[in-house]
Amino acid sequence: MILDNLNTEQYEAVVYKNGPILVLSGAGTGKTRVLTSRFAYLVQNKGVNPQSIMAVTFTNKAASEIKNRVSKELNLSINSHWIGTFHSIFAKFLRKHCSIVGLKPNFTILDIEDQKKLIKQVISFLKLDNELNEGIILSEIQNLKDEMILSTDNKAVLRHSSIKDIDSIYNLYQERLVEINSSDFGDLLLHSYNILKNNSQILDKYKSYLDHILIDEFQDTNVIQYELIKLLLNENKNIFCVGDDDQSIYAWRGAKVENILNFPDEFKAPVIRLTKNYRSNDSILRAASEIIGHNKNRLGKKLECANKEIKNNKIILQSFYSQEEESLWIADTISNLINHKDVSFSILVRMTAQMRSIEDKLIKYALPYEIIGGPRFFERKEVKDIIAYLKLAHSNDSDLSFERIINLPRRGIGEQTLNLIIQNSRENKISFLESSRELLNKKFFPQAVSTKITLFLSLIDKCKDLMHKTNLEDFGIFVIEESGYMKMLEIEKNTKKKLENETRIENLKELVNAMSEFSNLEEFLEHVGLVNDNIKNSEKNNITLMTLHGAKGLEFDHVFLPGWEEGIFPSARALEEKCNKSLEEERRLAYVGITRAKSNLYISYATSRYTYGVNNFSVPSRFLSEMNNSVFSTNISKEGSFKSKLKYIDSESLSPGKKRMLEFLKKHK
DNA sequence: AGGTAGGCGGTTTTT
DNA sequence: CCGCCTACCT
Numbered sequence: 129m130i131l132d133n134l135n136t137e138q139y140e141a142v143v144y145k146n147g148p149i150l151v152l153s154g155a156g157t158g159k160t161r162v163l164t165s166r167f168a169y170l171v172q173n174k175g176v177n178p179q180s181i182m183a184v185t186f187t188n189k190a191a192s193e194i195k196n197r198v199s200k201e202l203n204l205s206i207n208s209h210w211i212g213t214f215h216s217i218f219a220k221f222l223r224k225h226c227s228i229v230g231l232k233p234n235f236t237i238l239d240i241e242d243q244k245k246l247i248k249q250v251i252s253f254l255k256l257d258n259e260l261n262e263g264i265i266l267s268e269i270q271n272l273k274d275e276m277i278l279s280t281d282n283k284a285v286l287r288h289s290s291i292k293d294i295d296s297i298y299n300l301y302q303e304r305l306v307e308i309n310s311s312d313f314g315d316l317l318l319h320s321y322n323i324l325k326n327n328s329q330i331l332d333k334y335k336s337y338l339d340h341i342l343i344d345e346f347q348d349t350n351v352i353q354y355e356l357i358k359l360l361l362n363e364n365k366n367i368f369c370v371g372d373d374d375q376s377i378y379a380w381r382g383a384k385v386e387n388i389l390n391f392p393d394e395f396k397a398p399v400i401r402l403t404k405n406y407r408s409n410d411s412i413l414r415a416a417s418e419i420i421g422h423n424k425n426r427l428g429k430k431l432e433c434a435n436k437e438i439k440n441n442k443i444i445l446q447s448f449y450s451q452e453e454e455s456l457w458i459a460d461t462i463s464n465l466i467n468h469k470d471v472s473f474s475i476l477v478r479m480t481a482q483m484r485s486i487e488d489k490l491i492k493y494a495l496p497y498e499i500i501g502g503p504r505f506f507e508r509k510e511v512k513d514i515i516a517y518l519k520l521a522h523s524n525d526s527d528l529s530f531e532r533i534i535n536l537p538r539r540g541i542g543e544q545t546l547n548l549i550i551q552n553s554r555e556n557k558i559s560f561l562e563s564s565r566e567l568l569n570k571k572f573f574p575q576a577v578s579t580k581i582t583l584f585l586s587l588i589d590k591c592k593d594l595m596h597k598t599n600l601e602d603f604g605i606f607v608i609e610e611s612g613y614m615k616m617l618e619i620e621k622n623t624k625k626k627l628e629n630e631t632r633i634e635n636l637k638e639l640v641n642a643m644s645e646f647s648n649l650e651e652f653l654e655h656v657g658l659v660n661d662n663i664k665n666s667e668k669n670n671i672t673l674m675t676l677h678g679a680k681g682l683e684f685d686h687v688f689l690p691g692w693e694e695g696i697f698p699s700a701r702a703l704e705e706k707c708n709k710s711l712e713e714e715r716r717l718a719y720v721g722i723t724r725a726k727s728n729l730y731i732s733y734a735t736s737r738y739t740y741g742v743n744n745f746s747v748p749s750r751f752l753s754e755m756n757n758s759v760f761s762t763n764i765s766k767e768g769s770f771k772s773k774l775k776y777i778d779s780e781s782l783s784p785g786k787k788r789m790l791e792f793l794k795k796h797k
Numbered sequence: 798a799g800g801t802a803g804g805c806g807g808t809t810t811t812t
Numbered sequence: 813c814c815g816c817c818t819a820c821c822t
Contacts (some may be wrong), residue, residue: 130798187812215812240811313812340808479809501811535798542798658812677810699809717810739806741813 130168130201134161135434141400142166143173144368148397150346150388151370154431155416155681155723156407163344163370164194168201170340178202182210182338182360184217184353186345188659190681191216194344208339208607209502214353215313216658218320220310224329229319230306233577234523234650237657238310239507240266242528246308250300253554255268256293265291269298274316274350276321308559309525315481317352324359333709335362345680346371346391350382365395373427374420377677377717379709389427404434405723407683412440412729415759416722423712442761444734447748451485451691454734458688459489461730462671465686473671474684476721478697480689481739490671500674506656509615510632511639515656518608520561520589522649527553530560537616539580545573561588587611600652601644608636676721687725692749718751 134142138158141151142165153159167183178198178620186189191212199206209220223233238246247262247269268289279285279302282295305311311319324331338360343349349357361367369391376385392399405413410433417430448454475486483499490497505511513536516529519674531550534543553563553612567573568581587610594606608614614636619628646652672684691697697718700711722729733748 213812263807315811377810378812380809481808538799540798545798675810696809701809713810738813 130165130172130508134158134165135404137400137404138162138165138403141402142169142400144400146364146366146393148365148367148395148399149369150391150399151368151402152388152399152427153370153372153402154376154405154429155720157402157431158371158406159372159402160190160193160197160344160681161637162402163342163368164197164201166342166368169200171202176339178206178261179208179210180337180339181208181342182340183208183342184212184214184344184357185214186348187681188213188216190344205768213658214349214356215316218316218356219311219654219658221320222316222323225327226319226321228323228327231311231319232309232523232525234311235311236523236653237316238305238312238528239657241507241512242310243312244376245528245531246304247297247301250297250304254293254296254300256297265294265297268294268574269301270312270314271382273312273318274352276318276355278318278706306489307525307557308527309523310528310575314352317356320579320795321352321356321359322421324356328442331359334360338362338366339364340366342368342370344370345375347376347385347388348378348383349371349383350378352382353388354384354387366396366747367395372422374429374716375680375720377680377713377720379713385425387579401429402414403429403431405431406435407726408723409433409435409438409440410729411440411759412725414441415729415755416719417723418755418759419715419751420719423715424708425712427496431540441728443729443731443755443759445752445760445762446730447735448732448734451482451734451737452489454690454732455485455489456730458486458690458730459495461492461688462490462495462686463493466671471670471686472684473686473688474679474682474724475671475673475688475690476676476679476724477673477701478676478691478717480675485738486673486690490673495671496745497671497673500672501678505638505642507637508632510613510635514608514611514613514636515653516605517591517611518604518649519605519653521595522653524561525559527560530564533611534560534564534584537612539584541577541584545577545581547573561585593677595649599644600646600649601640603649604640604643608640676717679724680720683724683726685726686730687721688730688732689721690732690753692731693737693746694749695746696737697749698751702706715751 131142133138138161141149151159152164153162163183167178167181170181171178183191185194195206195211210217212597219237222231223235226233226235243266244262247266251265261300270292272285272288275288277288279295279298282299285295285298305315322333339362341357341361343357344549348371357367363601369388371388373385373388376383376388379385379778391397395757408416413431413433420426446457448457466473467469476482477486480501485501487497506515513533516526519526520529520533531546534546549560549564549567552558552567553560556563556566558566564581565585568578568585571578573581590596590610591603591607594603598606614633617633643652646655695703698714699712702714705711731752733752734746736743736745738744
């Protein structure tokens with residue numbers, strides 16, 4: 129069963145004897161299939177305990193797909209701690225062993241917003257008036273963590289980063305994280321690594337336990353991830369890596385293509401290449417291979433079209449005067465095709481900002497669409513507000529939550545009071561919550577303030593009390609009502625913010641609904657921290673709008689790739705760079721986008737686009753000229769007709785987009 | 798303490 | 813363009 133319908137190379141990979149192996153798997157060659165079959169094969173044919181196989185994926189979605197497929201193949205429910213993303217697997221690990229690094233088991237996982245707030249606190253505490261914003265500092269710290277550089281290693285920190293005072297910021301940030309009993313994304317892995325590295329009895333236990341490690345999307349692993357895996361690998365070295373160097377699109381997040389490029393040498397591992405593509409037609413594959421052929425740094429492989437039944441429709445290339453027109457065309461085209469039963473559509477954009485105008489037109493055409501990766505549900509303000517209550521009830525140390533909700537809804541506790549609480553907490557090394565309680569007991573506040581704080585604290589106490597006594601759904605409702613949050617929304621609803629607050633109320637209902645699916649608060653909060661969920665997927669939708677990054681691993685009958693313009697795709701940042709590294713990554717992204725399509729691919733660009741509130745002119749993407757004309761059905765200019773527009777440019781002030789265009793024209797004459 | 802007007806800066810991509 | 817922050821007002 130498991131081994132049926134595999135081609136020779138796939139079969140060879142699935143039944144490979146023990147030891148390290150790399151499966152180089154091009155787009156659409158059945159990568160996931162090989163990985164899940166391998167898992168099932170090990171369990172069924174080799175008698176391996178499913179609990180001793182670690183299967184690491186890049187997204188939560190891929191992880192649940194593996195679980196489902198394996199469960200189905202083996203006809204038993206697989207629910208292992210060891211199948212998941214790096215972050216979710218090691219979050220669970222860290223919960224078990226966190227005391228070693230000074231965290232309590234109920235530590236919270238901070239999202240970007242909270243991390244930024246913390247950095248801000250740190251900067252103000254250090255009295256640095258840093259020019260840089262906290263976002264840049266934060267991403268620098270995350271990079272350091274990806275590269276496995278500890279805050280305590282000042283020399284290495286300074287060697288890797290040129291940001292002023294980065295060492296002291298990083299240091300204090302780490303300290304604060306522990307104080308508020310929290311972990312950021314990077315720490316989930318970094319702490320885990322340190323625990324394993326410094327405690328041989330723990331490491332040995334896991335090493336003897338984990339027999340096989342399967343890694344999906346190996347080209348996207350970064351330093352810390354790879355080192356973690358190597359640490360856990362026992363003497364049998366059963367490491368099964370699946371990946372495609374041409375689909376490495378996360379270098380900006382620390383991913384090292386070198387991991388996959390050097391793996392065969394490092395482990396003396398054989399390489400199996402999967403090159404038979406079952407997904408796309410010949411034109412699409414040719415276009416993909418022509419584009420990626422412009423990259424220098426790759427292992428190199430050629431995909432062959434193995435799906436003879438698929439129609440060889442050529443790629444449709446279209447140009448438009450404006451982004452609005454482009455979006456309209458997409459919606460129009462889809463609406464003409466969508467009635468023909470089970471056909472899937474996807475629109476893949478380079479950046480989320482492109483989504484708005486497209487979504488607009490889809491709505492106009494009343495098309496059922498779904499956005500993946502837009503504004504995330506758990507990051508919405510109202511949702512985060514309520515979650516802050518939950519977090520504070522769950523853990524006294526959650527200072528960021530305390531700060532967020534102490535005066536939300538308004539309780540008349542202002543900045544002055546909060547500052548006193550914070551100051552006291554610093555002096556005595558206690559949490560904000562404890563600090564406020566202490567000051568209250570000492571009768572530190574004026575009577576009026578005192579009453580208000582007492583009320584707030586008793587609210588939190590009530591939450592703590594109820595938390596264990598009732599189910600999560602009721603608990604959620606309690607918090608929303610009892611905190612006065614719902615009341616606040618309803619009062620505001622009667623004013624100008626009517627519509628906005630109605631959706632907020634809807635979202636809170638959705639939050640309660642989401643909570644009801646968990647049996648305890650810990651599990652729910654973990655989910656919130658790690659899973660980037662959108663609002664419920666309604667199953668019927670067969671039009672998906674998402675970023676190119678989000679599309680990896682997916683396939684659709686019709687794929688639209690709008691916005692192929694210099695400065696959008698490839699992105700402006702990539703163009704600014706002197707070396708070609710980012711440009712090559714953009715090209716791989718193009719490769720990923722193109723190879724998502726089964727039978728129909730539509731690429732388009734607009735010669736003007738509205739960005740930053742101004743209309744900017746743009747030039748067709750260089751990637752277009754990298755593909756041979758014969759793959760396109762239409763003969764649209766890939767260079768655009770700049771001439772008529774040049775005088776336009778001179779007459780107006782220079783916007784960033786125009787600057788880019790002028791520079792581009794200079795370079796290309 | 799809380800509300801609001803107007804200035805400013807910022808944009809890839811995500812676990 | 814839009815959201816955030818600051819400065820100033822009630």
